[in-house]
Structure formats: structure tokens, C-alpha cells
Amino acid sequence: MEGRTAPGRLGAHLRLLSAYLRANVAMAMEYRAAFFAQVFGMVVNDSLWLAYWALFFNRFPVLKGWERQDVLMLWAIVATGFGLAEVLFGAWRTLAGVIVEGQLDYYLVLPKSPLWHVLMSRAAPTGWGDLGFGLAVFALWGTPTAPRLVLFALGALTSGCLLLGSGIVFQSLAFYAGHAEVLAQQIENAVIHFSTYPGTVFGGSVRVILFTLIPAGFINHMPVELMRRANTGFLVVALLAAAAWLAAGQVLFSAGLRRYESGNLIGPRM
Amino acid sequence: MSPVEAGPGRRRIAARVAKYLAVSRIGLATAVAYRGEYLLRSLTLVLILYVFSVLWRVVYAGTPGGIIEGFELRDMIWYLVITESIIYARPRLAGRVDTEVKSGSLAYTLSRPYSYVLFHYAQTLGEAAARGIAGFAVAGLVVTATVGPPSFHLANLAVFLLALFLAATIDFFLAFSVGLLAFWVEETGPFALLYDRLLMLLGGMMLPLEIFPRLLRDVAGWLPLSMIIYAPARLLVGRQPLAAGPVILAQLGWLLGAGLLCMAVFRAGIRRVNVHGG
Numbered sequence: 001m002e003g004r005t006a007p008g009r010l011g012a013h014l015r016l017l018s019a020y021l022r023a024n025v026a027m028a029m030e031y032r033a034a035f036f037a038q039v040f041g042m043v044v045n046d047s048l049w050l051a052y053w054a055l056f057f058n059r060f061p062v063l064k065g066w067e068r069q070d071v072l073m074l075w076a077i078v079a080t081g082f083g084l085a086e087v088l089f090g091a092w093r094t095l096a097g098v099i100v101e102g103q104l105d106y107y108l109v110l111p112k113s114p115l116w117h118v119l120m121s122r123a124a125p126t127g128w129g130d131l132g133f134g135l136a137v138f139a140l141w142g143t144p145t146a147p148r149l150v151l152f153a154l155g156a157l158t159s160g161c162l163l164l165g166s167g168i169v170f171q172s173l174a175f176y177a178g179h180a181e182v183l184a185q186q187i188e189n190a191v192i193h194f195s196t197y198p199g200t201v202f203g204g205s206v207r208v209i210l211f212t213l214i215p216a217g218f219i220n221h222m223p224v225e226l227m228r229r230a231n232t233g234f235l236v237v238a239l240l241a242a243a244a245w246l247a248a249g250q251v252l253f254s255a256g257l258r259r260y261e262s263g264n265l266i267g268p269r270m
Numbered sequence: 271m272s273p274v275e276a277g278p279g280r281r282r283i284a285a286r287v288a289k290y291l292a293v294s295r296i297g298l299a300t301a302v303a304y305r306g307e308y309l310l311r312s313l314t315l316v317l318i319l320y321v322f323s324v325l326w327r328v329v330y331a332g333t334p335g336g337i338i339e340g341f342e343l344r345d346m347i348w349y350l351v352i353t354e355s356i357i358y359a360r361p362r363l364a365g366r367v368d369t370e371v372k373s374g375s376l377a378y379t380l381s382r383p384y385s386y387v388l389f390h391y392a393q394t395l396g397e398a399a400a401r402g403i404a405g406f407a408v409a410g411l412v413v414t415a416t417v418g419p420p421s422f423h424l425a426n427l428a429v430f431l432l433a434l435f436l437a438a439t440i441d442f443f444l445a446f447s448v449g450l451l452a453f454w455v456e457e458t459g460p461f462a463l464l465y466d467r468l469l470m471l472l473g474g475m476m477l478p479l480e481i482f483p484r485l486l487r488d489v490a491g492w493l494p495l496s497m498i499i500y501a502p503a504r505l506l507v508g509r510q511p512l513a514a515g516p517v518i519l520a521q522l523g524w525l526l527g528a529g530l531l532c533m534a535v536f537r538a539g540i541r542r543v544n545v546h547g548g
């Protein structure tokens with residue numbers, strides 16, 4: 001609404017987010033078996049990776065300065081951040097499909113940002129699995145004192161914003177490159193994949209890419225820089241990068257809307 | 271049986287085999303038809319192998335002698351190329367069967383002049399062949415450029431291909447059984463995912479069993495999961511490849527066990543099918 005202050009606008013958006021979250025949870029509870037099956041599935045999936053790293057570090061205890069504890073924290077941070085993005089903005093990984101199929105019409109006539117609406121329109125049930133898994137790993141192995149809890153929360157939120165922002169950027173390519181769903185999915189897979197490996201193993205030009213073209217470098221350095229060294233300088237840079245990726249996503253999406261072609265689909269929304 | 275009597279019988283068998291070969295060809299053609307998408311998806315495979323390459327380079331850089339459990343760096347990466355390609359080749363069979371059971375389309379298939387199980391088996395093999403070859407080719411090209419060509423035990427090539435075929439068959443029976451659980455439970459997804467993930471970890475996709483702690487290595491070595499991934503790969507890769515005879519024998523044993531399990535589950539499930547005319 002025009003004339004509203006920035007805090008007022010933020011408050012309105014947060015209330016909308018809360019309403020969407022409640023609606024999405026209520027919808028998931030209508031299909032409880034499917035919901036819990038997906039949550040369980042994601043916990044199994046994440047546990048596989050912890051098991052892999054447990055076996056790896058059992059045999060090779062130190063990997064370029066990283067120890068098992070660091071990988072545990074990496075998974076705690078990434079899973080929590082990714083889970084939050086999935087639970088709150090669950091459509092971010094299918095945005096390209098919505099654009100390509102011309103299904104944005106419904107969101108264009110709603111008050112507030114269409115991007116905000118479309119992202120919140122669904123919650124990925126698997127996100128609850130990731131979120132629960134990340135929190136459980138931190139609670140079990142993260143020595144959760146108050147200062148570490150703050151660092152962990154900041155790390156997870158920043159990681160979630162980096163993943164979400166870059167996801168919107170890559171998914172919005174569908175406005176410009178037509179059928180970009182698979183391409184966007186591949187790039188996002190790369191972001192997530194690189195984010196879950198010890199940051200120090202990557203060097204040279206790949207390291208540069210991980211801090212520029214994709215934001216994985218900020219995420220996969222969190223355990224050492226944030227949880228071990230409490231490096232506030234690193235945190236500030238990571239937060240700025242997250243803000244930049246989110247802003248880029250918003251700009252690219254808004255500019256892309258001008259090129260959007262409706263699918264003229266008629267269907268019920270329940 | 272006299273030659274005169276054998277003629278029609280042999281023709282019937284040949285006709286049956288030809289029928290399922292045609293299904294395999296369709297599965298293969300389906301995979302090839304979407305080659306652009308598959309190629310793009312195989313980039314994920316390349317990415318995974320790249321990250322593993324970087325990881326293992328770091329490990330080997332700190333290993334005196336450059337050999338870990340009989341694997342040089344190049345062997346380790348090529349081991350991963352084979353194991354990742356095997357996993358990449360697998361269609362989502364359990365999910366497909368689950369959908370057919372729940373939607374009821376299985377009931378239509380039962381009345382058709384082919385076996386439901388063999389139809390899926392033939393289709394799965396066709397698809398897996400196309401995907402596996404494509405994945406291995408793409409990953410192999412990239413890995414050749416980064417760590418060099420493989421030093422496979424080529425004398426084992428024929429037995430490796432046989433082991434791959436047996437591995438695909440064992441995997442088919444197990445994954446098919448998981449999908450058939452849809453007769454009894456609402457959601458088979460978690461079971462399918464659990465099976466897939468156990469296959470990846472204990473089957474040796476991510477690490478050769480030699481890297482595991484002794485007890486886990488022994489347990490994993492006895493499971494059918496390692497016969498699907500680890501064993502075929504180790505026929506070709508590593509300083510000391512696995513002996514072909516015991517691998518094939520163990521695979522045949524597990525194939526029999528998994529096949530019987532699958533048939534038992536299928537028969538029990540079919541009894542729950544109700545077909546209504548209309």
C-alpha cells in the first residue's frame with residue numbers, strides 16, 4: 001500500500017508469510033501419510049551423507065584442515081537453511097516451470113509482490129525433513145551454547161538466503177531462455193552439491209566461481225569461519241552476498257515479467 | 271524330444287523372447303528419444319565426479335606412495351565412474367510400479383498377452399542400457415581429461431558385462447518388490463528411498479568397501495547391495511581385481527533369492543486385485 005513505511009510493509013509481508021505457512025501446513029496435514037513419508041525420506045537422504053562422511057573421516061581424519069566436526073556443522077547449517085527456504089518459499093525450485101507454463105497470471109492480480117506470492121504458494125514437505133535434520137545435528141553434535149546457537153542461526157539463515165536468492169536468479173532464466181527448467185535445476189544442483197563439501201578442497205578458478213557465479217563458497221566456509229573462528233568479517237560479507245543474490249533475483253524476476261506470456265489456463269484453485 | 275516336436279516349442283520360445291526384446295528396444299528408444307535432456311542431466315554425474323576427483327586428489331596428495339587399499343588415484347576415480355554410472359542408469363522402477371498399483375492400471379496389464387513382471391524387466395533393461403552407456407561415456411570423457419584413461423583389467427571385460435547384467439537383474443527384483451509394497455502401504459516412497467540410499471552407501475557407490483571399517487566391510491560384502499555395484503566395478507578396477515568365479519556365483523545366489531522374493535510378493539499382491547466390469 002502506498003504511503004506505508006518500510007517496517008510497515010515488512011510487517012505486512014511477514015503476516016502474509018505466516019498466513020501462507022499456516023495454510024500450507026494445514027494442506028499437508030490433509031495428506032498426513034504422504035507428508036510424513038516425504039519428511040522421513042529426506043531425513044534418510046541426509047543421514048546417508050552423514051554416514052558417508054563418518055566413514056570418510058574414520059579413515060582420513062583430517063582433510064585440508066577439516067575434521068568430522070566441521071562437516072557435521074556444515075550439514076547442520078546447510079540442511080537448516082535449505083529446509084527453511086523449502087518450508088517458507090517452497091515454490092522456489094519450480095519457479096521456471098511456472099513461468100514456462102504461463103501459470104503466473106493468478107499471482108499478477110494479487111496485492112503485494114507476485115514473486116513473494118508465487119514463492120510462498122507451496123511448501124515442500126521434504127523441507128521439514130531437512131529442517132528437522134539440521135536442527136537435530138546441531139543439537140546433538142554442535143555443543144549448543146547460547147553464543148554458538150546465535151552463530152548457527154545466523155549461518156543457517158544466511159545460507160538459506162543465498163540458496164533462495166541464487167535459486168530465484170537461475171529459475172528466472174526461464175523468462176529469457178524458454179525451457180530452462182532442466183538447466184536451472186542443474187545449476188541449483190551444482191550450488192547445493194558444492195555447498196555440502198569442505199570449502200578448502202576447492203582451489204584456483206573453481207574457488208573464484210564458488211564465490212561469484214554461484215554462492216556455494218560462502219556456505220561451505222561457514223563451519224570453519226563462523227562456527228570455529230567466529231569470524232564476524234566473513235559473516236558480514238556472506239550477509240551482503242545473500243542480500244545481493246536476493247536483490248538480483250527480484251530484479252531479474254521483475255524485468256522478466258515484462259516478457260511473460262500467459263498460458264491462458266483456466267482451472268480451479270483450492 | 272524329437273526334432274519334429276521341438277520345432278513349434280522352440281518357435282514359441284523364440285516368439286516370447288522376441289516380444290520382450292521388442293519391449294527392451296522400446297525402453298532403449300524412449301531413453302534415446304530424450305537424449306538432449308538425459309545429456310543435460312548427465313551433467314550432474316560429471317559434477318559429482320568432478321567434486322569426488324578434487325576430494326580424492328587432496329587425500330592422495332597426503333598419502334605416501336600414492337596407493338590406498340590397492341587403488342591409485344586414477345583407479346579410485348574410474349571406480350567411481352563405473353559405480354556412479356550404474357546408479358545413474360537405474361530408472362525409478364519402484365515409483366513406476368507404485369503408481370501402476372495405486373492407479374489400478376496394473377489390472378489392465380494383467381489381462382494382456384505378456385507377463386507384467388517380464389514386461390517391466392525388459393523395459394528396465396532397455397532404459398538402463400541406454401542411460402548407463404550415455405552416463406559412462408560422458409563421465410568417462412571428462413575423467414579421461416582430468417586423471418587420464420583407465421587401467422582396467424580388460425581380461426575381465428566379458429565377465430564384467432555378465433556381472434552387470436546379473437546386477438541389473440538383482441536390482442530389478444529388489445526395486446520391483448519395493449514398488450509392489452503399494453499393495454499394502456499407502457506410501458512406498460520412503461521404502462524406495464531407503465533402498466536407494468542403502469544401495470549407494472553399503473553397495474559401494476561412494477566408497478569402495480575396502481575403505482570401510484573391517485566389520486562393516488564384511489557385513490556389506492555379504493549383502494546383495496554390494497553385488498549390484500561394488501562387485502562388478504571391482505572386476506575391472508584396482509590393483510587386485512576380484513576373482514570372477516566367486517562374484518558370479520554370489521550374484522547367482524542373490525539373483526535366485528531376490529527373484530523368489532519378488533515372485534512371492536507379486537503373487538501375494540495380485541491376490542488383492544479386484545477387477546470390476548463396467
